[in-house]
Amino acid sequence: MLRTLLIPALAALTLTACSPNPITAPADGVLPPPPFTDDTMPAAFKDHLPWNPAGQDVKNGPMGLQYIVLKEGPDGGRQPGATDRVSVHYEGRLATGEKFDSSLDRGEPASFRLNQVIPGWTMGLQEMSEGDEYLFYIPSALAYGDQPRGDVIKAGDDLVFLVQLLGIEVPKVADAAAWQKYFPWNPDAPEVVKTESGLQYAVLSSGDAAGAPPVNGQFVLVHYEGRLAETGALFDSSYERGEPEAFPSNGLIEGWVEALALMKPGDRWMVYIPANLAYGAEGTPGGPIPPNAPLQFEVELISVMQ
Template identity: 55%
Template sequence: MDPNDPLATYIPWDPQAEGVQTTESGLQYVVVREGEEGGDTPGPRDRVSVMYDGRLTDGTVFDSSYERGSTSTFGVGQVISGWTEGLQLMSVGDEFIFYIPTELGYGDRPRPGGVIKPGDDLIFRVELRQVVKAPEPRPVDEAAWDKFTPWNSDLPEVQKTGSGLEYVVLASGEEGGANPQGGDNVVVYYEGRFDQGGGIFDSAFKRGEPAMFPANRVIPGWVEALQLMKPGDRWLVHVPSNLAYGPQGNGPIPPNAALNFEVELMDIVPVQ
């Protein structure tokens, strides 16, 4: 192991080593570096961007954003419980090393075929780069759904693109706001309904928590719409089948289904 690697000092792990702190759950950690005073600390509904290095207790690397050369972004409550707890101890700019016992990690059910085996404890080096605070939950615009269901392309509010995508602007963000670029992560509230029948098949609004994902890794209709939006925009978007899941469908979405979405773009998190 590189002697300059902060983990070199802590492998093998010694819970009695200077600086090691232990929480009531059994999570152990060392503060390697502190960020500037007053930095954001994430809550359980927030999203974070981090650099990290994951090791088995013998030092074997099983995952590393450092090796990939880019941050990883995810919800604080969408990872193993040791991470969820540990991240909420950190502020932006902090670098911690965590020792996560198996019961706070993957326990007896790690991902099949991976390096991590049942019962493995794990060690992570984590740098907290950014916190995206979760917006307050909000309701869908039922009045807009009532007006535009079934979808009528001839209504004067409906705007159309050359691809066949159609949308209605329900609310606009600040003028001059940036549009998502390439692989930027977007934070959105949305609800998806079938064009035929109007049934709901997915709703971040109802879950009370926005979704976050790369703007270029969704169905083509979403990719196009997001590139036209700016933070604060709220649209109804009509996505024809060829810009959605096409003849193959996806889960509850049948083949050749046109879809309608209410989308509110809350924030853009550029790739670091």
């Protein structure tokens, strides 16, 4: 219905498993230092690279995954399921120690569903509870296999991740009370704002007053639910899918383009879009929107991407 563009955190691959390559300790039993170090390398990597699959603290996960528990969260912390959305901080390095990604460097946690990432992450995070901090050794077959990624990860590379599971996110849901209040749509309600084009909206909640609307087709991240304004029939909902959508702010039906140009990040509106600003006389042939159908949307502008 709306144009959907995905912004994956880590690309998911379905690959055959293998075990970590064994590392043989020298005769004196002392492992050499990591072959690649830098001043920013966290102690967990310095302490455990090169990876010793037979190390005292190493635990075996499924299909060749291995991990070390660095820190345990509070008692009673939840464990994520395979489709839960989680918030994590992480740093990823090759088994040789070279860094390729770090949310810690960016200062912003990553958020994604467990079934949207590499298999080693999907499996490993299900071993964790909220507040835990683990070091994962992910063999290449549970990572990117024979497909290089970016400038650092080469075909066949094994990966090591420092991961902090910050929390399991509760999915957002559509505002049932707002729908009860604003359906059917009443254009004469005192809070309804009308524009010259015929677009109408009511503000459910406001974001930062200092925020700026999207311009020049900037990408936006939104949650929304769309219904036929005449019948209330649901035809699309990012809330039901449990995933916000990202798309260029000028690449949608006219009513959406106009509404987004007026919204600031954090704003949540109920929007009425007349047919001529939606799908017009054609509707969506073979789809759920009939000809000349006005539409009603709950729209939450989560962020504008710079």
